[in-house]
Amino acid sequence: MSEFLGKPAKVHTPIEFATPLTPDEQKTSLEFFRVLNFLLQFAPTDPSETALVARVATIGIGAGKPFDPDVLTPQMRGAFEQGMRDAWALIAASVAPSRAASAAPAITDVAIIGGGFAGVTAARELSMRGRSSVLLEARDRLGGRTHTMEHDGHALELGGT
């Protein structure tokens, strides 16, 4: 393309990708924060999260920061591990009631056909506005044309990302 346009080619810095963790490791391993710091480089801070980002920076979490669990004091290590457990407990608690609610509401506000990006976004938006919805998906998975597969320990994007 650069040759066609008669412009100098862009120089791309090679990216050294972080080794992905297994789903279990993501919930328990402190390596999670090393991967998080790597990924944050590609996720600009939303202005609404500036204060939060500054706060977590004080414990070594931030875009491109090195994170070495082996240099943490036992207290810090314990606090990080407890934080992960607390977070997953909160997530489990917030998912459980919505599943229970969607199982058998007497009257549902909206029926959504298709659990692709549009469908799941509609369900989320309705839920945030206090509306109930039932999502009907023909396949055995959500995501539609966005689909991530795991191959040889690597995530493969087979559709829109």
Ligand SMILES: Cc1cc2nc3c(=O)[nH]c(=O)nc-3n(C[C@H](O)[C@H](O)[C@H](O)COP(=O)(O)OP(=O)(O)OC[C@H]3O[C@@H](n4cnc5c(N)ncnc54)[C@H](O)[C@@H]3O)c2cc1C
């Ligand atoms: C290879 C590839 C790369 C792409 N890259 C990009 C990109 O980089 N950027 C970008 O913006 N977009 C990209 N796209 C497009 C993007 O993925 C789609 O526009 C988007 O995912 C469509 O979402 P959707 O919810 O409208 O539809 P879909 O994802 O198609 O979801 C529709 C869902 O409805 C279900 N369904 C259909 N009929 C019924 C029925 N009768 N009953 C129950 N369920 C039903 C289907 O099973 C499906 O899960 C890409 C697409 C592909 C295939």
